[in-house]
Amino acid sequence: MAKKIKQIAIYGKGGIGKSTTTSNISAALSNAGYKVMQFGCDPKSDSTDTLRGGKYIPTVLDTLREKNAVKAHEVIHQGFNGIYCVEAGGPAPGVGCAGRGIITAVQLFKQQRVFEELDLDYVIYDVLGDVVCGGFAVPIREGIAEHVFTVSSADFMAVYAANNLFKGIKKYSNAGGALLGGVIANSINAPYAKEIIDDFVEKTNTKVVEYIPRSVTVTQSELQGKTTIEAAPDSEQAKIYTSLAEKIINHTESRVPSPLEVEELREWASKWADHLLAFETGEVGLNAVGNI
Template sequence: MAKKIKQIAIYGKGGIGKSTTTSNISAALSTFGYKVMQFGCDPKADSTNTLRGGNYIPTILDTLREKLKVKTNEVVYEGFNGVYCVEAGGPAPGVGCAGRGIITAVELMKQLNVFKELDIDIVIYDVLGDVVCGGFAVPIREGIAEHVFTVSSADFMAVYAANNLFKGIQKYSNSGGGLLGGVIANSINVGYSKEIIDDFVSRTSTQVVEYVPRSVTVTQSELQGKTTIEAAPKSAQADVYRSLASKIYNHTESKVPTPLDTKELREWASKWGDQLLAIEAGEVRSVAASI
């Protein structure tokens, strides 16, 4: 009987730290002894850089443009501690749809039977979450990823992107789509950031999986082209990523979120904006209960 491969997707708006978080999860899981594949689904093709010393790898779409038949070793590369790295890639700038690259890449992996060939334990899809269009929604829509997580800070546009993702998950939930495991709260260094995220997940029927603080250790590691797990394994930040990786791997129950509609989200954000001014003025300390 073939083993069940755990497949998850991690979404988040551009620049939120999604690939940084994903790569550290992959690196941590590899140190636990699992065979991990990180599947970059961003046309920038930079998801796996810090797993490979800052180096880019050939993308699936670029490789397919050069040859009709592709072998596994032409699109799958080993990174830190044996993590398998794949980049879907995208079309030439200004031509075609980036989302189709994900569709093509996923189909190629199926044709090559890569997961079974490499005896993978877990596949992590690192997906751009600014827009959940047809291609970028593939891991959700097709039920490829059983569990979906989103990386978000307390900034409004990050929450806005997360809420849009929730709408996509809700839409496909009745047809076998992936369900939401929770929110990875990133760059949480001040008290009100945690309160904002906690309030948002409460209102959308989900949960925070882990609070990840902003840390100079992450910056130092990435300047070396490495994950924090590799560059600073004994750091407090590495401990946070190991804790997150363990929670992600052992997660079993995901749910359908209840996203806010646009008006509700705007009103929620406006109230928080007013309360943050009150915090700045020293009028209140904790404001979640009054929102």
């Protein structure tokens, strides 16, 4: 009997550190002895750069534009520690749907049974979370991914994108869609950032999987074209990414989140804005969250 491949989708708004987090998870899983494929689903096609010394790889859609028929192995490139790297790609600028690359690539790999052939343990989909589009919803909608995680900072637009993702998960949950594993809280340095994220996950019936601080180690590593796991394996940041990977390994139960309506989210954000102003002026303590 073939082993079960654990397929995970990691969403988040552009610029939030989603690909950085995903690549470090892939690297940590690989170090733990698992066979991993990272599947970049962003039209920018830069998800796997730090797994390959900063080098871009030809995308599925680019390759299809050059030839009519493509073998999946033509678009799979190995990176750090043998990780299989794939970039779905996007359309030519100004033409077509940005989600088409995901749809095309997923169909190609399913038809050719690539995951089984490579004997993978994990497939990690790195998906843009800003855009509410059929293509970007494929890993959730079609139940391709078993668990979904979202990367979010305490910034409002990141929380807004996460809340929209929760709506998509809830919509497809009754039709066999993927469920939410939790929130990966990124760039959490200020105490109030942790309080905001903690309050958001409580309001939406989910949980924080890991808190990741902003670190210059990440910047230094990426300037070398590497993950933190590869470039600074003994750093505190690498230990946090390794801890996150271990939690994903042990994760089994995902759930349907309870997203806020737009008005509720705005009201929640407005109360937090007032609370932070009061905290800054010394009127209240930071942990007076129950009063907002």
